[in-house]
Amino acid sequence: MRKLTTSMCAAGLLALIVTTPATAMTTQEAVAEGKAVYMGKSRGNCISCHQINDPDANLAGNQGPPMVAMAQRFPDKRMLRAQVWDASKNNPITIMPPLGKHWILSEEEIDAVVEYIYQF
Amino acid sequence: MKIIKNITIGLSLLMSTQLVFSAQPGTTLASVNPEADRMALQQFFKKRFPDAELADYVNGIYAVDADSRTQWEDLESFPPYEFDVEEGERLFKTAFANGKGYADCFEKGGIGIRQNFPYWDKKAGTVKTLEQEINECRESNGEKPLKWGKGPIAQISAYMAWTSRDNVFDIKIPEGDEGALAAYLDGKKFFYTKRGQLNLSCANCHVQGSNVRIRADLASPSLGHTSHFPVFRSKWGELGTLHRRYKGCHKDSRSQPLGMQHETFRNLEYFQTYMSNGLVVNGPGSRK
Numbered sequence: 554m555r556k557l558t559t560s561m562c563a564a565g566l567l568a569l570i571v572t573t574p575a576t577a578m579t580t581q582e583a584v585a586e587g588k589a590v591y592m593g594k595s596r597g598n599c600i601s602c603h604q605i606n607d608p609d610a611n612l613a614g615n616q617g618p619p620m621v622a623m624a625q626r627f628p629d630k631r632m633l634r635a636q637v638w639d640a641s642k643n644n645p646i647t648i649m650p651p652l653g654k655h656w657i658l659s660e661e662e663i664d665a666v667v668e669y670i671y672q673f
Numbered sequence: 674m675k676i677i678k679n680i681t682i683g684l685s686l687l688m689s690t691q692l693v694f695s696a697q698p699g700t701t702l703a704s705v706n707p708e709a710d711r712m713a714l715q716q717f718f719k720k721r722f723p724d725a726e727l728a729d730y731v732n733g734i735y736a737v738d739a740d741s742r743t744q745w746e747d748l749e750s751f752p753p754y755e756f757d758v759e760e761g762e763r764l765f766k767t768a769f770a771n772g773k774g775y776a777d778c779f780e781k782g783g784i785g786i787r788q789n790f791p792y793w794d795k796k797a798g799t800v801k802t803l804e805q806e807i808n809e810c811r812e813s814n815g816e817k818p819l820k821w822g823k824g825p826i827a828q829i830s831a832y833m834a835w836t837s838r839d840n841v842f843d844i845k846i847p848e849g850d851e852g853a854l855a856a857y858l859d860g861k862k863f864f865y866t867k868r869g870q871l872n873l874s875c876a877n878c879h880v881q882g883s884n885v886r887i888r889a890d891l892a893s894p895s896l897g898h899t900s901h902f903p904v905f906r907s908k909w910g911e912l913g914t915l916h917r918r919y920k921g922c923h924k925d926s927r928s929q930p931l932g933m934q935h936e937t938f939r940n941l942e943y944f945q946t947y948m949s950n951g952l953v954v955n956g957p958g959s960r961k
Contacts, residue, residue: 601888614886641872648882650871657870 580668587669590662597658597666602649606673616648620673627671634667705858707846711948717880718896730897731955737884738891745959754831754905754957757912761832764825769814775829778810787837787954791943793846793853800856800939804830804914821933822917827903831912834903834956842900842954844947860944863937864895869926875941890961899946901958912957915942 578586590597592609599605602616627633636643638653652658658666698713699705715727722737729736735745765783768774776782780789790803804826808818819826846853864875878887879895902915916933919941923930931938 612889614888614890616882616885616887641867646867646874646877646881648873648877650873655870655872 578665583665583668584672586662587665587667590658590666591669596662597652599666599670605670620670623671623673630667630671633671634663637663637667700858700862702851702855702858705854705861707854707857707947710861711950714880714896714948718883718894722884722894728952730894731900731949731952733893733897733901733958733960734884734891736897737894741891741961745961748907748959752905753907753959754903754912757828757831757905758835758957761828761830761835764829765832769811769816771814773814775807775810778806778813783833784836785840787834787956788840788842789844791939791946792844793850793856793943795847795850795852798852799936800943802916802934802939802942803833804916805934805939821914822920823909823911823913827912827914827917830914831903831957834954837954837956839953839955842946842949842952844943844950846947856940857944857947859937860940860942863941864944869923869928871925871927873926875922895945895948897949897952899942900949900952900954901956901960903957905957905959907959907961 588607588609591599591605594601600610600613602614604610604613604615604619606621623633627636639651640647640649641651641654650657653660653663699710718725718730719727725736732742732745735742765775776784780786787803790806791800793799794801804821807826807829812818819829846857867874867877875895878892879898882892883894884891899915902918903912904915904918905912906918914933916938919938920930920933
């Protein structure tokens with residue numbers, strides 16, 4: 554019996570070690586995913602309104618502010634995330650869609666896009 | 674004593690809330706003032722685009738963006754809607770099976786009347802659009818109604834607009850008619866209310882976002898929006914009605930779009946065309 558418990562624990566531990574790296578993204582992966590969200594028309598489509606100094610961003614719109622000095626503008630990264638999640642909280646008539654509140658992006662996608670824009 | 678105090682507090686509270694309401698920009702039947710709305714919208718755009726002529730707003734984005742205007746003027750040198758106007762004229766003049774025609778259904782034989790549409794039909798208790806009356810004309814003469822978005826209905830509407838070019842829009846909200854005012858207010862509310870998954874109002878793009886880039890596109894100013902419909906849209910590659918555009922725009926906000934000629938869309942047209950009073954009919958138009 555004890556042998557069984559031990560082997561089950563060992564198997565569980567092994568499974569934890571094997572699967573964890575597969576689900577958690579490295580920062581680099583998050584940035585790449587965030588970029589795809591930023592540019593994708595059926596995803597975030599952030600590029601339609603926000604200029605960004607990325608060579609792959611062509612014909613970005615300018616309805617919203619450009620993605621510059623993000624770390625200075627949002628010293629607390631969580632405030633930036635909150636802005637992406639629901640910009641209408643700060644400005645009820647903003648043109649920016651509430652990407653989290655209205656389930657336009659998943660929580661993971663929002664995390665990723667925040668990582669991506671926070672570099673600029 | 675306490676009762677008097679309470680009553681005084683209650684009354685002053687009541688009065689102050691009324692004051693707050695009256696200061697709001699006409700969102701109730703009691704406070705809405707269409708003429709004030711129209712002047713306010715004109716003033717807004719005058720301030721935003723000081724160089725644009727008021728009369729030029731019938732040309733949409735081309736009134737305020739020189740680059741787009743050059744491209745559009747090239748396009749207009751061989752108007753893409755020309756054949757549709759001709760076809761519209763032919764359809765308009767073709768008699769129904771009973772020998773009657775469209776000319777029998779409209780004032781002045783249907784020529785030069787576009788500027789009076791849409792209008793408040795007191796008897797029916799609803800806003801009537803030109804396309805709606807085209808189909809009503811058919812049905813009352815034993816013909817099948819046409820589809821709302823494109824094809825023959827857009828062509829007939831285009832011909833009727835063509836014969837009305839340069840006539841000044843004169844949309845009336847009959848004084849003392851609460852139904853008409855309520856229809857206007859409903860259209861106004863639709864215009865300014867956020868909707869859909871993207872949480873967008875018409876005003877988001879066409880008032881505060883006008884002439885600002887959405888990717889490579891520039892949103893047109895809302896003033897003069899309805900003047901040039903039906904429109905030959907390059908994106909469609911054909912002529913389409915105003916309600917086809919409304920439906921597409923509504924869908925773009927990721928809403929479940931209303932059907933063409935839905936009461937709310939007709940009220941929106943009523944509101945928007947009233948805003949264009951004083952501007953001229955220049956339909957059919959061509960747009961990117």
